[in-house]
Amino acid sequence: MNESPHVYDVVVIGAGPVGENLADRTRAAGLSTVIVERHLLGGECSFWACEPSKALLRPAVARADARRVPGLRRAAQEPLDLPAVFAYRDKMSGHWHDEDQVDWLTSVSVDLVRGHGRLDGPRRVAVHTPEGQTVHLTARHAVAVCTGTVAALPRLPGLDEAQVWTNREATSASSVPGALAVVGGGVVAVEMATAWQALGSRVTMLVRGNSGILNRMEPFAGEMVVESLREAGVDVRFGTSVAGVARANGAGSPLRITLEGGGSLTADEILFATGRTPHTGDLGLESVGLTPGDWLAVDDTYRVTAVHEGWLYAVGDVNHRALMTHQGKYQARIAGALIAARAKGEPLDDGKWGAHATTADKHAVPQVVFTDPDVASVGLTTMEAERTGREVDVLDYDLARVSGALQYAEGYSGKARVLIDPADETIVGATFVGPGVQELLYSATVAITGEVPLRRLWHAVPAFPTISEVWLRILETHRDRSGRG
Structure with a gap:
């Protein structure tokens, strides 16, 4: 059975963190918004990636840290309490139910249509519901594809x-x-x-x-x-x-x-x-001249470049710019603001610090690998600098020489690497490896995003004794090497 068409300012396909954030932003700007989801609101991150994986990893890493702390080693030799670990993982995953997300969506006045949404021509989405109906949605201003990715499996016998x-x-x-x-x-x-x-x-x-x-x-x-x-x-x-x-x-x-x-x-x-592959194989891309299963290439405002008139947006992992939840949410905030501004005919603020700038996708993408030891990185690596021909000064520092690291764990092992642009003496990349280093990442991200000169970083005083004291040691190393303080 086909129901009458429903018209909204914005139609969002996919209710993971990216779709939810984009819908929240467009609705807050006064645009009527509907979100389409065939599975659970919250998507991969909430139920099968970020939340459950970190709930499984935290006990493993915490026990490894405890084994490096005098007075805790013996207690930390016991096996993990498996029922407790799995129970907490289930709790962090909402027991694979999405009632809380549905309640939140209602609280911000975003409509929800459950079912398999497919593009059905320009500005149109057809949703095939679990009840066997087809709901036709039309967007006045934008359709945003926020369907993310799925696991890429090799073709192997068996x-x-x-x-x-x-x-x-x-x-x-x-x-x-x-x-x-x-x-x-x-x-x-x-x-x-x-x-x-x-x-x-x-x-x-x-x-x-x-x-x-x-x-x-x-x-x-x-x-x-x-x-x-x-x-x-x-x-x-x-x-x-x-x-x-x-x-x-x-x-x-x-x-x-x-x-x-x-x-x-x-x-x-x-x-x-x-690896991952774009979740676009059954999205109706052929109805707007695109190839099913492809990544959706976008410009810096997240419009799909191959679709005329600028009504189709692709936000988050599906555009292949930066496949991480926090980057997708960042893109959603930017795209939501852009859609609202264009719908209202407002001038776009393309200034360096404007709400519509998308610099984080290219210059300061932070990432943490929650292993033992932790790995945290943002900005350029030495390999990327070499590949692009960018000149950088590479500063390495042994984190075991930092007092705060030795307080964190006896026998601490870790390393910091910071890349500095020698022309303007700003940080353009940072990598930290060692227990607890993920908490260094935001400071590095701010330094890179803000293009903070080293002469100003001297006045950002790290607390003693914490691992963040490595920043002072890096500045001292740079001073000793370059002769400039």
Whole structure:
């Protein structure tokens, strides 16, 4: 049955953190807004990524920290309380119910249509509801695609029948596999290897290349994480690719994993953490001249460049600019303000500090890898600087020489690297590896975003004794090297 068309100023497809933030911003600006979601409001981050993964990782990392603190070592040798860990993970994931998000959406006066939304021509969205109806929505000003990504799986013999893990199964499972194989060397792979090894699995990590893990970060970050994983008992194998998987006796039986070049191994579960692909395969892109399954390329105002008249926006992971929840929410705030300004005919503030500037997508993207040790980075790496031909001064500092780090843990091991533009003496990149370093990241992000000269950073005094004292040590190192204070 087809219902009468519903007309709104803005139609948002996808109610993850990105869609929710964009809808909130456009509604607050006075635009009528409807959001379409086929699954749970809150999306991947709330239910199968950020929230549950960090709930699983926190006990693992906290125990590792405790083992480095005199007076706690003996107490920290006990196994983790698995029912308590899983119960807290379930709580942080809202027990996979979205009533709270629905209540919030109602409180900000954004309408909700549940179902599978597909583009149906310019400014039109057809929603196929669970009840078998079709709801037709029309946007006066904008349709925003905020559908994110899904796990990218390789094409391998036996993969479909083997019921392998993706991030969804890895973050929602409530029993510990005796043996877990993790395929990949990126953030999801190292975080889940860290978590499940601590929970009691025998983890084997299979990395296709020989160049290490976390390859978009400074090389020392991956090296330090690999060393820690191996010390924890993870079998990390480089130059190893999976050729096929099979469960000999059906669901629940062990997996036989065939490796390229010969050889095999057995595991109870296998997690493929081999990247993400845009969630655009069944979105009706063909109805507006786009190719289903593609990333949606956008300009700096998040308009899809291949669609005329500027009514289609792609915000968050689906545009492939910066695949992280916090960046998607940032984009949503910018895009919401832009849509509202254009709808009202207001001039866009394209100034350096304007609400419609999108500099964070290019110059200061922060990221934390919640492993033991933690990894935190923002801005350029040395590899990116070399690739783009940008001249930078590279300053490294041993975090074990910082008093606050030694208070944090006996035998502290960590490293800081800061990249400085020698022309204007501002920081353009920073990477920190070590227990507790994620709390250094926002200060680095502010320094890069604000283009704060080093001469001003001398007056930002770090508290003693904290790990943030590394900032003073970096400034002193730069002064001693350059002769300028």
